[in-house]
Amino acid sequence: MAVTGQVVEGGFGDPVFASQSVFRAVMDAMARPGTVQAIATDAMPPAPLNAAAAAVVLALADSDTPLWLDAELAKSEAVRGWLAFHTGAPLAGTPSDAVFALAANPAAVPPLTGFALGTQEYPDRSTTLIVQVESLTGGPVLTLTGPGIETTQAIAPRPLPGHFEVQWREINGLYPRGLDLILAAPDAVICLPRTARIGNEEL
Amino acid sequence: MTIGTDDGLATYNFAYLDEQTKRMIRRAILKGIAIPGYQVPFASREMPMPYGWGTGGVQVTASIIGPDDVLKVIDQGADDTTNAVSIRAFFAKVADVETTTETAKASIIQTRHRIPEEKLKDGQILVYQVPIPEPLRFLEPRETETRKMHALAEYGLMHVKLYEDIAKNGHIATTYAYPVKVEDRYVMDPSPTPKFDNPKMHMSDALQLFGAGREKRIYAVPPHTKVVSLDFEDYPFEIQTFEEPCAMCGAQGVYLDEVILDDRGGRMFVCSDTDYCEKRREDGHRGHLAGDAMEAAE
Numbered sequence: 001m002a003v004t005g006q007v008v009e010g011g012f013g014d015p016v017f018a019s020q021s022v023f024r025a026v027m028d029a030m031a032r033p034g035t036v037q038a039i040a041t042d043a044m045p046p047a048p049l050n051a052a053a054a055a056v057v058l059a060l061a062d063s064d065t066p067l068w069l070d071a072e073l074a075k076s077e078a079v080r081g082w083l084a085f086h087t088g089a090p091l092a093g094t095p096s097d098a099v100f101a102l103a104a105n106p107a108a109v110p111p112l113t114g115f116a117l118g119t120q121e122y123p124d125r126s127t128t129l130i131v132q133v134e135s136l137t138g139g140p141v142l143t144l145t146g147p148g149i150e151t152t153q154a155i156a157p158r159p160l161p162g163h164f165e166v167q168w169r170e171i172n173g174l175y176p177r178g179l180d181l182i183l184a185a186p187d188a189v190i191c192l193p194r195t196a197r198i199g200n201e202e203l
Numbered sequence: 204m205t206i207g208t209d210d211g212l213a214t215y216n217f218a219y220l221d222e223q224t225k226r227m228i229r230r231a232i233l234k235g236i237a238i239p240g241y242q243v244p245f246a247s248r249e250m251p252m253p254y255g256w257g258t259g260g261v262q263v264t265a266s267i268i269g270p271d272d273v274l275k276v277i278d279q280g281a282d283d284t285t286n287a288v289s290i291r292a293f294f295a296k297v298a299d300v301e302t303t304t305e306t307a308k309a310s311i312i313q314t315r316h317r318i319p320e321e322k323l324k325d326g327q328i329l330v331y332q333v334p335i336p337e338p339l340r341f342l343e344p345r346e347t348e349t350r351k352m353h354a355l356a357e358y359g360l361m362h363v364k365l366y367e368d369i370a371k372n373g374h375i376a377t378t379y380a381y382p383v384k385v386e387d388r389y390v391m392d393p394s395p396t397p398k399f400d401n402p403k404m405h406m407s408d409a410l411q412l413f414g415a416g417r418e419k420r421i422y423a424v425p426p427h428t429k430v431v432s433l434d435f436e437d438y439p440f441e442i443q444t445f446e447e448p449c450a451m452c453g454a455q456g457v458y459l460d461e462v463i464l465d466d467r468g469g470r471m472f473v474c475s476d477t478d479y480c481e482k483r484r485e486d487g488h489r490g491h492l493a494g495d496a497m498e499a500a501e
């Protein structure tokens with residue numbers, strides 16, 4: 001593939017400090033599920049990749065982490081080229097091989113149980129799924145409980161993958177196996193680690 | 204020992220570790236947070252200090268720290284031991300961060316053996332240096348077996364050990380590295396902190412990260428997470444109590460160290476958390492030996 005300007009441009013201006021600050025935002029988001037953490041980034045990925053999702057992948061993915069792309073991203077040569085150039089991450093053939101999975105179209109996210117869910121011995125060997133959303137507010141309100149949440153945490157991202165609550169409960173039921181979800185609006189993220197429960201039930 | 208000589212660190216990256224190593228450790232930290240109390244394997248790197256100096260904690264701190272952080276390092280509660288001073292100097296040099304001894308001012312606190320007395324706040328991160336992360340290691344030396352026990356949440360062996368303690372001593376004699384259960388699932392070693400500090404881990408406002416360098420494990424307890432010390436209905440968990448208050452600041456309900464005053468058997472008990480003790484004295488609190496001790500120090 002030809003290395004075009006669109007592939008080379010738009011990475012982190014200062015990768016060391018940008019990676020650190022994006023990671024800290026994701027860490028805070030993962031430690032406090034449902035809180036909105038701003039992702040201030042100078043990353044300018046090719047469409048339809050959004051800046052926050054791209055920054056998370058730039059900060060955390062590399063040649064050791066197979067990356068799965070949904071059809072909308074995979075069909076864009078610019079996106080594939082940009083991610084390959086800036087992360088070196090190999091593309092995962094199937095969701096179950098993915099350390100990171102990136103979806104631009106929430107409606108077309110494959111069944112969550114099809115991603116890598118880890119094993120009972122190594123539950124960490126599981127996918128971190130990044131789903132781009134239009135907004136982290138304005139959607140149907142979901143109430144989260146679980147570690148990292150003092151009482152309850154309301155979230156209202158939109159749109160979400162189909163049958164999300166049912167699918168997420170299924171993930172909860174596999175604990176400690178499971179996957180961890182990052183919802184990425186263009187300028188901020190919300191994380192749902194596998195411990196996050198929807199509804200007010202006890203963990 | 205010196206760390207951070209100009210020769211050894213001539214071409215280091217920000218925070219010493221290379222970016223690929225940081226990414227690997229950052230990924231392990233995120234999985235640790237998502238699975239509270241579970242030990243995530245990671246590829247520990249050589250650090251310019253021996254393992255006993257907390258290289259696991261140093262690698263965790265190096266992977267999370269940024270230019271805006273304020274770092275505090277404590278060893279046995281004190282900011283001024285060689286170990287704490289060296290690690291603080293290391294990060295001041297390789298990450299150019301502000302350091303502090305004041306618990307309330309720190310965004311990251313790296314610790315060996317203690318949790319500060321002052322209640323930690325939302326947004327603070329406590330990084331533990333862990334020598335032996337596996338709470339079942341002394342009961343079962345084989346990693347394949349302990350991993351199975353964690354996989355199945357099969358923790359009977361740990362209860363047997365604690366119960367043998369009771370049979371032998373009439374109480375649970377374990378006072379350090381007292382095992383805890385995290386979110387009703389994983390049994391976790393809180394690192395060699397005194398069991399006095401275990402209740403501070405429960406529902407803490409701060410994020411707690413644990414790094415074991417030699418054993419190559421990272422684990423985490425998110426804020427507001429259940430951390431319960433293992434016990435029995437008829438032998439409930441109890442923390443250490445001290446008969447007298449701190450001799451310097453008069454604090455009660457804090458962890459005290461015994462300090463030998465002279466060679467005639469004179470001794471006193473003072474706060475192990477030196478910052479906490481100093482703050483209290485600055486605020487005018489006095490223990491019964493405060494005057495004498497100050498004279499002795501001069």
Ligand SMILES: [Zn+2]
Binds near residue numbers: 452473474480481483
């Ligand atoms: Zn004191």
